[in-house]
Amino acid sequence: MAVKVEMAFTLIVALAALPHIVSTAAAASAENARDARIFELLDDDQDGSVSMTEFKNNQMLVFYILDHNKDLSLTADETFLQPDAFKSISGTDGKIDTLEFLDIVDSAFKQADTNHDGLLDRQEFVALLNRVRNR
Ligand SMILES: [Ca+2]
Ligand SMILES: [Ca+2]
Numbered sequence: 001m002a003v004k005v006e007m008a009f010t011l012i013v014a015l016a017a018l019p020h021i022v023s024t025a026a027a028a029s030a031e032n033a034r035d036a037r038i039f040e041l042l043d044d045d046q047d048g049s050v051s052m053t054e055f056k057n058n059q060m061l062v063f064y065i066l067d068h069n070k071d072l073s074l075t076a077d078e079t080f081l082q083p084d085a086f087k088s089i090s091g092t093d094g095k096i097d098t099l100e101f102l103d104i105v106d107s108a109f110k111q112a113d114t115n116h117d118g119l120l121d122r123q124e125f126v127a128l129l130n131r132v133r134n135r
């Protein structure tokens with residue numbers, strides 16, 4: 001797996017979990033319940049799978065939350081990424097713009113969609129989370 005995509009996984013899962021980290025000090029035993037809640041958060045129409053559109057919309061929301069100064073780009077201090085990881089996404093300008101962000105979201109979605117049906121089901125989503133955690 002390309003380094004860039006691995007970084008995208010880390011970013012995306014951390015981002016998806018962000019509201020939960022803030023609102024609940026979830027114990028490790030509550031991890032499954034938390035994963036299920038993250039999935040439900042992503043699955044806007046609650047049809048049991050996360051489409052590319054749902055995934056992107058949710059990630060863009062997170063982008064806006066992280067973008068403290070609302071200039072539509074993320075600088076290193078607005079993310080919690082390691083410098084190398086940040087640079088692999090941002091390129092040389094030191095900023096992650098919305099296109100770069102959507103590009104990694106797109107890559108991560110395609111990597112996670114292991115049966116290539118254009119949807120993330122619960123199984124694929126949990127596999128994605130586990131892959132990131134066990135890195
Ligand atoms: Ca859905
Ligand atoms: Ca910014």
Ligand SMILES: [Ca+2]
Pocket residue numbers: 113114115116117118119120121124
């Ligand atoms: Ca799938």
